[in-house]
Amino acid sequence: MPITPPFQIRKECPPGACVCERALLENDPQADLRVLRLTRDEEKRLIERIEAIATYAELMRLSQRLEEQLGVRLTIAPGPNEVRTVRGFAIELSPRPGLCRKTRQSVPAAVRRCLDAHPDIAYAILNAHDLLGQL
Template identity: 65%
Template sequence: MPEPLPFPIRKECPPGACICGRDELLADPHADIRALRLTREEEKRLIARIEGITSYADLMHVADLMRAQLGIVLRIAPRANEVRTVRGLSIRLDEQPGLCRKIRQSVPAAVRRCLERSPDIVYAILNAHDLLTDAGSASDAG
């Protein structure tokens, strides 16, 4: 019987409902199982935390914490087409064993809701990708 883990982990999904690979991760003694620490209760707390974000710095801080504590990589970038709304941003989690399909959907959705409420964060994201650097100088010239 496998050794019990020193922390609670996410309960297994119904058969066929997810492709997280939870059982394979638990069977491999060298696997990175940090993503499994995101139980349903912890997921709710994370979603609430994301939805409460009010600045770009706070969003980056939460993304850094997700990477450090859970091994989850959040990517937010402008899509190839023109960005007119929050829908023009690509918000996704990198593929990772142990990351439940529900989390792959709920975290980006929470980020999108946060960005819809805080357009300043969207502008900061665009600026971080050098999409607004010319816009400021063009408006100053007129």
């Protein structure tokens, strides 16, 4: 018997359209349902907020809030090859049951747009990973 949480949850994706494994959450009474709080409207607001970020500190705070509120880890790191553009960064949300495939694509895309708009954030990420060294 599925559990009904006390908050509004994301509508289920059409069968076969997503690989979110939502059924694993709904059938487990001990499951962490926080990720289902990210409704489509909330996702749109999240994307807008990510695109409006202007500093590295704001980006790190948003990443921390995603983990606290939804249990989802956002990782942003230089990719395995050269980083000449923001495409060289590895940006991803940790896979987790209930996290929609579209969300796993749209959040990193929004972060890339943010980095395009604010190259100083990209430099701060590189510096945090000690790729710029003591220049």
